[in-house]
Amino acid sequence: MIVWSLAFVLTCGMVGLVYLPYRSAKVLGPARRSNTGHDKTLMEADVEHALRLWYCATCGGHFERLDQDLCSHCGASIGDGGGL
């Protein structure tokens, strides 16, 4: 009897795990957004990421824009060696 009960519980659990998410599906993550909005958000995240992970080789200061030629902290020319 215990074994039958366990088999029943296992079957119900399996069916529930497959069927209930199907019934109560909600859109998760990026799919909720429109394609344009999604791309824009991704691009902004990319730029933020780049600014956070790259830095001046002379003073270690972070950049504020991707297109800057001088470090805003020490004034080193980024296009001219920058202390590499």
Add this chain to the structure above:
Amino acid sequence: MTMALLGRYALLLASLAAGYTVGVGWWTNRTHSVSLRESVRGAAVAVALAMTAAVLILEYLFVTGDYSVQAVYNHTDRALPILYKMGALWGGDSGSVLFWGWILSLYTAFVAWRGWPREGQMTPMVVPLLGALLVFFTGMSNLVVDPFRLVPGNPTNGNGLDPLLQNLVMTIHPPAMYMGLIGMAVPAAYILSAVWTKVPSREWVPVVRRWMLFAWLFLSVAIVLGGMWAYMELGWGGYWEWDPVENASLLPWLMATAFLHSIQIEEKRGMFRWWTAFLGVGTFLLTLVGTYITRSGVLKNSVHSFAGTGVGPYFVTLFWITLAVSGFVFIQRRDTLHDRMTLDSTLSKEGIYLLLNAFLTAIAAVVLFGTFYPIISKAFLGTSIVLTVYFFNSMTAPMFMGLIVLMGVAPVVGWRSAKWQTIAKKLWKSWGMGLLVGGLAYLHGYHSLLQFLGVTLAVFSLTSMAQEFYRAARLKHVATKAGWFRSLGEAVVTNRRRYGGYLAHMAFLIIVLGVVGSHTNNLSITRTMIPGQTLSVGGYQIQYQGLKGATHPGYQMTDAQFVVKQGRTTFTAAPGLSFFPGSAQPVATVAIRGGLMKDLYMVLEGSPGHNQAIVQIFVNPMVAWIWIGTYILAFATLLAMGAPMGGDAAPVRNWEFNPTERTPRRRMMPAEGSDRA
């Protein structure tokens, strides 16, 4: 309905749910149905639930001793301690395949549950790919190696577990090995999905790197635990013999190590793209090759006692299918695998990593060739030739030396290009230290070229790594005026990925020193001793006291009693022989007195009678360094994995925005992880 039948039912449900993740998952990728996608997520968790139920039921049968089940009958008996009864799950093929599938189901459930929202573009394809593997494993358990198969009659006791497997290390080694090997399926699935769906590398690289690091950690620990087991249990005084089964685990480790380095170049410079993807998938393919070697019994020269139960051909089929699918994906998406950047100079960090990859791949190729040489020679020469340890050592040692040099040089070499003069300036102290210690080692018996170079180069690289820690601590100390230890701790914690990596390299170098040391100045003698006799070996005064018998549950043991003096320290040692019913050969119980610089290793070979003992005594230097290095390696890997996920992501490079630009105009330095170099 019996518990065994319930186990079969759970396996059947697992198969059905796995099939659902593949079929419906594939359909979801075409239709983008949100409801079905969520249902596939649930199905992936359902597979894990059913597999967990099957494993728990089999464990219940092992522990309660239901000998009507073949797996229980074949691998346990009444006298077996409960820990080994539970460990008997992976004692045979049927339990191993079930256990393997269970771990994969847990990984898949984790990917589906946690990864889906975050890795939205890749996971809908990763889950069906892993689901296909689950179909394979659950199918094997249902149709080929049924762990719940019954034996005729109603036996009241079983055959017992192989005595050699009755060791604590052996209860940890196989699960760690399976966690590592099958864990490599996850990065491979991510790579194939990312390449197929054209997901930018900056999205898949951090995810794949972390999964591979996780699997690599388990595989590294498992390989060393296997060596530890051989050292403690087999009684031949060594830990590595280039046995086919050992090589089977080393092959994916070498490829995964190459991958973990190659992916950094992909991450930082957008280079080695196809090579990185190939290594990631190739690592998983090599785990299948390894499984075939281990489980098929195709190579007869292995000391490991895996009996061929016919699972080998199925793994070969899986290998070819995976290879074909991967090849198709790579060919179809070859346009996405082009490098964005080219190698500016060989003398650069990228060049060093390229060389490092070449060495690791070459070592893997040599090991693969040497392992399969008995089959190759049989096919082409008509006779099966087994290559000895000499072949593997002489072929791989020079390449390992090259790797060690690169490990020491890489930290001081800059991205894109570097100058010899700058490198020499930064490394002269390390070379000096290496030569100094190498010279001292030469005076202490490290006379062969490999021994001398091994110590010199390892110390050189260790010093180079230590300098990196010193530089980091010094910068922090100067900036914050904090104490040196605090500065070092802060520098490491704020850049866990970089310094975790360096620490892992240092751990590897400590292992290298242990390997070189254990093959230098080692002693081995065999003597027949009478009670009261004293022997002097390698600084130990060993006095034999006599034999002593003892009965343990399930086996009888005969110990040889020794009193050993080492300087002012006195201790006892009792190597023995265990006699298991049903086992023709007695099993040696090795007595090891471990130390930092040397181990006393004693094996009782037998007794000619009259209370005499034939004993083999080894003095093995520096074996402990291998185990210590492994502990540090595990800690370092965890440290590197502990870097925050956000900062772990690939830095977006300006050439990502302008693909036609060959080199970046601005010269910015990439930060390692979330921090500055």
